[in-house]
Amino acid sequence: MFRLLVSLWIFSVATLWATVEEAGKRKTTLQAEQVHGDTENLYASGHILLVYKETKFMADFAHYDKINSRLIIHGSVRITNPDGSKIETKKIVLDVERDSVVFEKFFYMDSRKTWLSSTKAVKAKDCYRLSQAMFSTCAVNNPDWYLGFSKAEYNAKTKYIKLRDIKFYVGDTPIFYFPYLAFSTSKERSSGLLMPRFGYSGKEGLLYEQPIYWAINPSMDLELNPQIRTARGVGLYSTFRFADSKYSAGSIRMGYFVDTEKYSTEYNLENSSHYGLEGIYKSSNILGKNIPDGYLDALYLNLLLFNDIDYINLQKSKLSHLSDSHLKESRFNYMLHNQNHYLGLNAKYFRDAKKDSNQETLQELPSLRWHKYNSSFGLEAFSYSMDMKLNNLTRKRGTTSKQLDMDILTSYELSFLDNYLKVELSEGLHLFRGDFEGIVAGKDYYSSAVSTHKIRLYSDLIKPYSSGIHTVEWALGLEKQHYFGDGLKEYGDLENATKKDFFSNEPFDESIILSIGQYWHNNDLSLDLRQRVSQTYYPQKDKKWGSLRHELDLNYGNWSIKNLFEYSFEHKAFSEVSHGLIYNSGPLYADIEYFWRKDLELGAVITNEFALGAKYQYSNEVKLFGNVTYDLEHKRSKKWSSGIRYDKGCWSVEFGYSHDTKPILEKDGGGSISSNSFLVKLSLVPFGESEIGR
Numbered sequence: 001m002f003r004l005l006v007s008l009w010i011f012s013v014a015t016l017w018a019t020v021e022e023a024g025k026r027k028t029t030l031q032a033e034q035v036h037g038d039t040e041n042l043y044a045s046g047h048i049l050l051v052y053k054e055t056k057f058m059a060d061f062a063h064y065d066k067i068n069s070r071l072i073i074h075g076s077v078r079i080t081n082p083d084g085s086k087i088e089t090k091k092i093v094l095d096v097e098r099d100s101v102v103f104e105k106f107f108y109m110d111s112r113k114t115w116l117s118s119t120k121a122v123k124a125k126d127c128y129r130l131s132q133a134m135f136s137t138c139a140v141n142n143p144d145w146y147l148g149f150s151k152a153e154y155n156a157k158t159k160y161i162k163l164r165d166i167k168f169y170v171g172d173t174p175i176f177y178f179p180y181l182a183f184s185t186s187k188e189r190s191s192g193l194l195m196p197r198f199g200y201s202g203k204e205g206l207l208y209e210q211p212i213y214w215a216i217n218p219s220m221d222l223e224l225n226p227q228i229r230t231a232r233g234v235g236l237y238s239t240f241r242f243a244d245s246k247y248s249a250g251s252i253r254m255g256y257f258v259d260t261e262k263y264s265t266e267y268n269l270e271n272s273s274h275y276g277l278e279g280i281y282k283s284s285n286i287l288g289k290n291i292p293d294g295y296l297d298a299l300y301l302n303l304l305l306f307n308d309i310d311y312i313n314l315q316k317s318k319l320s321h322l323s324d325s326h327l328k329e330s331r332f333n334y335m336l337h338n339q340n341h342y343l344g345l346n347a348k349y350f351r352d353a354k355k356d357s358n359q360e361t362l363q364e365l366p367s368l369r370w371h372k373y374n375s376s377f378g379l380e381a382f383s384y385s386m387d388m389k390l391n392n393l394t395r396k397r398g399t400t401s402k403q404l405d406m407d408i409l410t411s412y413e414l415s416f417l418d419n420y421l422k423v424e425l426s427e428g429l430h431l432f433r434g435d436f437e438g439i440v441a442g443k444d445y446y447s448s449a450v451s452t453h454k455i456r457l458y459s460d461l462i463k464p465y466s467s468g469i470h471t472v473e474w475a476l477g478l479e480k481q482h483y484f485g486d487g488l489k490e491y492g493d494l495e496n497a498t499k500k501d502f503f504s505n506e507p508f509d510e511s512i513i514l515s516i517g518q519y520w521h522n523n524d525l526s527l528d529l530r531q532r533v534s535q536t537y538y539p540q541k542d543k544k545w546g547s548l549r550h551e552l553d554l555n556y557g558n559w560s561i562k563n564l565f566e567y568s569f570e571h572k573a574f575s576e577v578s579h580g581l582i583y584n585s586g587p588l589y590a591d592i593e594y595f596w597r598k599d600l601e602l603g604a605v606i607t608n609e610f611a612l613g614a615k616y617q618y619s620n621e622v623k624l625f626g627n628v629t630y631d632l633e634h635k636r637s638k639k640w641s642s643g644i645r646y647d648k649g650c651w652s653v654e655f656g657y658s659h660d661t662k663p664i665l666e667k668d669g670g671g672s673i674s675s676n677s678f679l680v681k682l683s684l685v686p687f688g689e690s691e692i693g694r
Helices: 002-021 261-266 487-493 496-502
Strands: 029-031 034-037 041-052 055-065 070-080 086-095 100-109 115-124 127-136 145-155 160-170 173-184 197-201 205-209 212-217 220-229 233-245 248-259 273-283 296-306 327-337 341-352 363-376 382-394 400-416 421-437 445-464 468-484 510-522 527-537 548-556 559-568 573-584 588-599 604-617 622-631 636-647 651-666 669-684 688-693
Touching (some): 296 341
Parallel strands (some): 197 688
Antiparallel strands (some): 034 041, 055 070, 100 115, 212 220, 220 233, 296 327, 341 363, 382 400, 445 468, 468 510, 510 527, 527 548, 573 588, 604 622, 669 688
């Protein structure tokens, strides 16, 4: 940001210089109370206004020496630039012959109130110099902090600035002193040290991490992050980022951390060293000119390999593809498509962070998919589509499967009663073949051919009122399936473990699906209601009723209510319930949420927790915040934090205290470690934010 400030100041001087240099070439407007002169001199005085393009110069006096090509402007000189920045100075001397500009008592402020003052500022050819300068983003009078330096030199050709005798002041008290500082003002990236990271933990000791940045060239860079935790060990992470074409970019990260023997033994860790490899790559034109005419292609790749979860825990920031789930995913996706066809090659590799062995984790390596988009048979209402998928579901230990999955769908749409009632008739054919290896009992294959006959009635009803608009959507669908051969019997012969691993839905013969939704929007947007209910009924099954699902989202004034539940008629119990209540009045934001999920087949509660969060803007400067997540099933808090932030605009400080539980890999399998942290964040605008944690 300081580089930007210097660049803006240089732009202002350059604009002023161009004004004088081109005054005789381009139209420049000059207004003054008095203007007089002769063949050698030109004088102006009294409320001088010089306008060049969109830059305005105001002063009390001006003298232009035509013989020596020198312009002197003095007496409360003010310059307003098009970008909103302003310059105030006592006197400006512009010497065209010597290519120099001299400011006396120079003051610069940009549109964001960032200011720079100097007793003297000089521009000579490509070199700019400041003397006895001050810089801050706080109020000009009695700033809370400012940066002072005795000299500054800037070379416009090399775009490099040098500062000498730099002092950082809080109020009038000097806090830090730097004898010399140099950096580039170029917009191009440059190598150097980044902001360090400090911290302290009762378990891990002092933390120090010093990022080192190397700008290799305009299309790639490398960041090294060595770190030391005095009571735990040392490590190094490195991130290589690149853009190999205008269509593609990626990043690769590697890391290695070694624990001390004492730490590894105390916390019963499975591994005393933690290492891994990550990568992300995206391309929207991977084949380039080799792609067939009319087609587009794209590639997405993320990779995550590690020996245990601490490889991720020890990073300051994670790559964007990582989730909070213990099941970490690597993925390869390639697609080639046009308006009619889609071809996709996909692969997924999962790493279960709770297990020391990944041999039983099911992987999708790879799957191949072809899809034929909806196409018309000649009549607009009559269409068809096709979908085929080849899957290879594998793992080192346990049942594996190779599968062929194919769907052919034809549909015909009709409308009645002036489009108030719409009817969709469809016929689908589903072909499946799955071969299993490594099963303990039961059949080692399953094949089926199923035709699905479907009729769907639906409508969208919209009615405007004086206060808003009400919309009702409803759909009633009847599906009937016919199995060719012994498809249902063969499915029943499969062992339950095989069904659970490889089939997400149980086959059915006939179903009726009803869904109803309504929406209400006030004209003044004070009320917004969205509600949807869906229910499935199986006439020929012993378990006739599927789960009832209800969703509600209501916003009224400062209040928001969210509700979702699924009810199983078979078990006469809820399988999922969540509630949310939000209040947002501006200074106060508060929300409370409750989540509950249960596996009704196993009778095990999966999630039972509530989360509470609040933020309160006590004044323009002070904000309070806090949140907590509590596990009702195990009667313990999973995570909580609280803090206060004081923001003066030009600087801010935040104090926070939090509790967190992170997963670790112990010798007997999964585990976790809890820690309390105290964090201080100090931000100086425009330098950025630094933090110290404990």
